Amino acid sequence: MTTRVGIPRALLYYQYYPMWQAFFEEFGVETAISPPTTKDIVTSGCSRTVAETCLPVKIFCGHVLSLADKCDYMFIPVIRSMGKNAYNCSKLLGLPDITKAVIPESPPILDIEIDANKSKYSLYRAIYSLGRHFTKNPLRIEKATKKAWKIYLAYRQKMSSEGLMPTQITDKMCDKRHQVDLAENDSPPLLNIAVIGHPYLIYDDYINHRLITQVQAMGAKVLTPEMVSEQALDAAMTSLVGNPRWTYEADVVGAGGYYLQTKVDGIIGLAAFACGPDSMMMNIIQRRARQLKAPFLYLTLDEHTAEGGMLTRLEAFLDMVKRRKRGQSCA
Amino acid sequence: MRVGIPHAGNIYIPLRTIFKELGTELVVPPPSTRRTLDLGVRYAPEGTCLPFKLTLGNLIEACELGADSVLQAGGIGICRLSYYAKVQKQILHDLGYDIEMLTFDVSQNKLVGLLQLIKRVSNNSPWSKIISAFHFGLAKLAALDNIEKVIHKVRAVELEKGTANKIFKESIKAIDELSEHAALKKITTEYIEKLGQMAKDDRADPLKVGIIGEIFVVLDPFSNMDLEVELGKLGVEVKRSLFFSQWTKFSLFLNSLGIDEWKRVHKAAMPYLKRDVGGDGWESVGEKVLHAKEYDGIIHVAPFTCMPETVAQNIMPSTKEDIPVLTILCDEQMAKPGMLTRLEAFVDLLKFRRRRPKLTSGTRGNRENLSWH
Numbered sequence: 001m002t003t004r005v006g007i008p009r010a011l012l013y014y015q016y017y018p019m020w021q022a023f024f025e026e027f028g029v030e031t032a033i034s035p036p037t038t039k040d041i042v043t044s045g046c047s048r049t050v051a052e053t054c055l056p057v058k059i060f061c062g063h064v065l066s067l068a069d070k071c072d073y074m075f076i077p078v079i080r081s082m083g084k085n086a087y088n089c090s091k092l093l094g095l096p097d098i099t100k101a102v103i104p105e106s107p108p109i110l111d112i113e114i115d116a117n118k119s120k121y122s123l124y125r126a127i128y129s130l131g132r133h134f135t136k137n138p139l140r141i142e143k144a145t146k147k148a149w150k151i152y153l154a155y156r157q158k159m160s161s162e163g164l165m166p167t168q169i170t171d172k173m174c175d176k177r178h179q180v181d182l183a184e185n186d187s188p189p190l191l192n193i194a195v196i197g198h199p200y201l202i203y204d205d206y207i208n209h210r211l212i213t214q215v216q217a218m219g220a221k222v223l224t225p226e227m228v229s230e231q232a233l234d235a236a237m238t239s240l241v242g243n244p245r246w247t248y249e250a251d252v253v254g255a256g257g258y259y260l261q262t263k264v265d266g267i268i269g270l271a272a273f274a275c276g277p278d279s280m281m282m283n284i285i286q287r288r289a290r291q292l293k294a295p296f297l298y299l300t301l302d303e304h305t306a307e308g309g310m311l312t313r314l315e316a317f318l319d320m321v322k323r324r325k326r327g328q329s330c331a
Numbered sequence: 332m333r334v335g336i337p338h339a340g341n342i343y344i345p346l347r348t349i350f351k352e353l354g355t356e357l358v359v360p361p362p363s364t365r366r367t368l369d370l371g372v373r374y375a376p377e378g379t380c381l382p383f384k385l386t387l388g389n390l391i392e393a394c395e396l397g398a399d400s401v402l403q404a405g406g407i408g409i410c411r412l413s414y415y416a417k418v419q420k421q422i423l424h425d426l427g428y429d430i431e432m433l434t435f436d437v438s439q440n441k442l443v444g445l446l447q448l449i450k451r452v453s454n455n456s457p458w459s460k461i462i463s464a465f466h467f468g469l470a471k472l473a474a475l476d477n478i479e480k481v482i483h484k485v486r487a488v489e490l491e492k493g494t495a496n497k498i499f500k501e502s503i504k505a506i507d508e509l510s511e512h513a514a515l516k517k518i519t520t521e522y523i524e525k526l527g528q529m530a531k532d533d534r535a536d537p538l539k540v541g542i543i544g545e546i547f548v549v550l551d552p553f554s555n556m557d558l559e560v561e562l563g564k565l566g567v568e569v570k571r572s573l574f575f576s577q578w579t580k581f582s583l584f585l586n587s588l589g590i591d592e593w594k595r596v597h598k599a600a601m602p603y604l605k606r607d608v609g610g611d612g613w614e615s616v617g618e619k620v621l622h623a624k625e626y627d628g629i630i631h632v633a634p635f636t637c638m639p640e641t642v643a644q645n646i647m648p649s650t651k652e653d654i655p656v657l658t659i660l661c662d663e664q665m666a667k668p669g670m671l672t673r674l675e676a677f678v679d680l681l682k683f684r685r686r687r688p689k690l691t692s693g694t695r696g697n698r699e700n701l702s703w704h
Contacts, residue, residue: 050644052636052660078606087409090608094642097604101649113606245413271378276638279378280414286376287421300378 002030003134006071006107008063009034011056011092012079014166014199019152020075026144027134032071034063037206041066042303048102054274055207055302056200057091057098064103073110073133074099080115081247088247089277160229165212167203189221191321194259196225196285197270197278198251201301208270209307211299211314215268218318223264225255232258241284246277256285266295266321268314273302295321332452333358334433335393335401337386340550341475342575344507345468346402351510352464353453360392363553367392372663374422380411380634381554381661382547387419394423400431400452406438409609410638413438442583467512469579474519476576478502481526483570486563487537490530496560498525535566538681539625542571543618544632545611545640548661549573555632555659556667558674562630565678570626572596572618573611596621603646612639616646623652628681635662655680 005024007013017033024031034041037059045062064074076096081087091098096111110133112126131141158164193215195202202208202224212222225233233254237244240257244250252269259267269285271278282298289296297317299310335358336346343359350357360367363385371388390401401423405416420432433452436444449461478499485495502522509515540562548554550573559569581592591597593614597607600617607613619629631647633640637660644658657677659670 050641050658052641053645054636054641080606085407087407087609090409090610090612090638090642093409093606094604094608094612094646097606098642098645101603101646104649111605241417245407273378274636274641275378276380276411276636279376279636280411280418283376283379283418284421287425 002028003073004030004032004071005110006032006034006064006067006074008060008067008074008076009036010060010063010204011095011200012077014170014203016152017166017170018155019148022151023144023148024075024134026140026147027131029134031075032067034066037063037204039206042206046303049098052274054091054276055272056198056275057095058303059200059204059207060095061099061102064099064106068103068106071107073108074106075110077130078111078113079247080113081117082114083116083244083247085117086244086247086249089275156226156230159226163223163227165203165224166199166226189219191220191265191318191325192223193220193318193321194223194255194264194267195270196252196255196259196267198248198272199226201270201272207301207303207305208299209305209310211268211270211310214311214314215318218315220265220318223259225251228255228258236261240288246281249277249281252278252281253284257288260285260288260292260294263294265325266297266317268297268299268317270299270301273300295324332356332454333397333399334452335360335390335396335398335430337389337393337401337403338363338551338553339382339386339547340552340575341472341503344475344503345472347507348471349449349464349468350453352467353449353456353460355453358393358396358398360389360396363389363551368663374426376418378636379418380637381663382545382551382634383411383415383419384663385551385554386415387422390419390423391426391428394426394428394430398430400433402433402435402448404437405434406436408438409607412610437582442587445583463512467515469576470512470515471506471509472579473576474506474515475503476574477519478522478526479574481523483559483563484568485526485529485531486560487566487568488531488533488535489563490532492564494529495526495563498522498529537566537568538627538678538685539570540567540678540681541618541622541626541629542569542632543573543611543615543629545634545637546573546578548632548634550575554634554661556661556665556670558630558632558659558670561671561674562678565674567678567681570622593617603650604642608639608642610637610639612643615640615643616650619647619654619656620650620652623650623654626654627685628655628657628677630677631656631658633658633660635660655684 007020021031041062042059044065045058048061049058076099078093078096079088080093096109099106100109110130112130114123114126127145128138128141131144135141155169158169159166195212215222233250236257237250237254240253256267267289269282271282286296286298333356336343338360347357347359367388368385370391371384375384375387393401403416403419404412406413416432416434423430433448435448446461450456453461482495482499489495505518509518542549562569596614596617599620600613604613604616615631647656
């Protein structure tokens with residue numbers, strides 16, 4: 001029987017799944033993905049963690065629980081840093097340890113630490129320590145790593161050049177049944193609305209109550225951080241706050257800054273309740289939007305968010321943006 | 332230059348001393364009150380933590396008193412502190428205070444950075460003067476913490492409740508006003524002796540409760556609603572390893588020589604949390620593990636939504652080392668009666684546990700991890 005590695009469909013999954021999948025495939029290892037978030041997943045995750053934990057981590061624990069008896073290993077990497085002097089949030093750093101503490105029945109956790117502030121050697125060692133679970137041959141590990149990295153770059157490139165969302169690519173890869181039908185409408189969209197925030201909020205249809213679909217149904221084209229190249233995100237971020245302090249700051253500050261520069265019709269900022277970095281970063285974008293008099297809607301999500309309330313706010317926001325645009329074009 | 336500072340426990344005393352010695356004007360805002368917090372809550376992003384809101388309130392009050400620049404901690408790190416200065420500066424600018432933000436880096440280049448900052452704001456005073464002022468400031472901080480360590484013991488066993496606090500307040504005032512370095516040692520010993528001569532219950536064997544958590548709320552009595560004083564009233568001896576003087580001693584000097592005061596604590600945390608998660612999260616887990624046998628209970632204090640402490644809070648109940656933990660999360664919604672009720676209940680639990688130690692050995696696991704909300 002082949003070894004199965006569990007990958008929870010939460011947090012970093014949206015950014016890195018194709019890369020991870022390619023890496024494990026090289027060793028003939030099967031990857032098991034948890035199903036899209038459901039009410040049961042959220043409830044089970046909430047029941048294990050302390051109440052003050054942020055929603056994404058609660059959901060992550062729910063996904064781990066749903067996979068616990070379906071795989072031999074659980075893959076929970078720790079991305080400490082992806083750039084100089086920028087670190088990740090505490091909860092992502094403590095993720096394997098939190099999982100071990102709150103879900104003791106989880107299969108053995110594969111945790112590797114990626115830290116761009118350390119030497120290249122420590123990166124090699126981290127990847128080798130992961131590959132060693134499946135092969136003793138370092139050359140095979142190297143080959144798998146190179147292939148995985150290439151796939152990641154291609155994935156990122158495809159999203160920014162074709163304007164795709166991660167789910168449009170990954171869903172085809174891992175689950176044929178769950179394909180979001182995003183057939184382009186023939187008539188050109190009325191509005192361009194940017195949705196900024198971390199991928200695990202934007203692309204998880206359960207926790208954001210199908211925000212993207214809803215906005216599209218209201219006749220707007222949705223733009224997300226992944227549709228912008230990394231260079232453009234970094235440039236926008238640097239002009240706004242200087243050097244970033246958090247690893248995934250580009251998703252929020254970079255994307256927000258970029259879409260403010262390119263003058264989209266409105267921006268929706270999506271944040272999770274109790275998220276530390278978002279509480280600061282969204283505020284920076286909010287202030288900037290206010291200075292530029294650009295429409296900005298700040299939505300905070302938690303496990304109690306009701307669809308009705310969110311829809312009302314979305315409709316009101318889009319109506320406001322539409323009226324504003326009409327007013328501008330008349331003048 | 333009129334430099335405004337935020338409050339954090341007694342940190343204004345060494346700062347005031349250093350600036351006074353160098354002839355720079357320091358604007359110490361009034362002690363934190365409900366108004367300070369309300370100001371902070373009104374202008375801060377709603378999801379930020381209590382230390383952000385409270386220090387923002389302090390800085391606004393300092394600006395009202397005419398500060399033209401403000402000092403805030405910052406640096407590269409994992410927790411939100413690295414963004415305090417950037418966001419607070421924007422908020423103050425939007426409020427119409429055209430101030431300069433001076434950032435003291437607490438993550439790297441600490442000692443040199445701090446000294447250079449002092450040199451800048453003190454109008455290029457000579458290094459000899461800066462170093463002697465700095466030395467005096469740190470000595471005051473150490474003296475205060477030495478007295479506080481004695482206070483922790485005395486509060487639990489004093490016969491007339493409140494005496495130790497009165498002496499502590501007197502000593503803070505005396506040390507704050509002191510302008511000669513030579514007299515500091517004498518004053519400190521005087522107060523420690525005074526505390527030693529107080530009427531105490533000699534037969535008492537007070538409960539020992541460790542205080543762990545996020546450094547700002549642990550050390551700022553306004554934020555934690557005088558937690559230690561209240562524990563003293565309940566006859567509990569407080570044990571803690573976080574002190575500002577200890578931070579300055581190690582982070583500014585000894586760490587660069589390779590001496591790490593937290594090594595033991597980190598080692599203890601290893602089986603449960605393998606890496607630094609920023610702030611004091613790693614230390615919180617380690618201290619629980621390390622002191623499980625020595626203390627009767629532990630009170631874990633953290634700001635609401637604190638990133639590192641939430642990690643610690645999730646991990647602590649799973650440790651093998653068993654000790655009751657009460658987590659108190661501090662935010663602007665907190666009210667004192669609620670906290671007192673929980674403290675009383677917790678102390679009752681600890682008394683009960685001490686009387687019947689067999690009941691709690693091992694088998695009951697971690698049911699005694701209590702949480703605030």
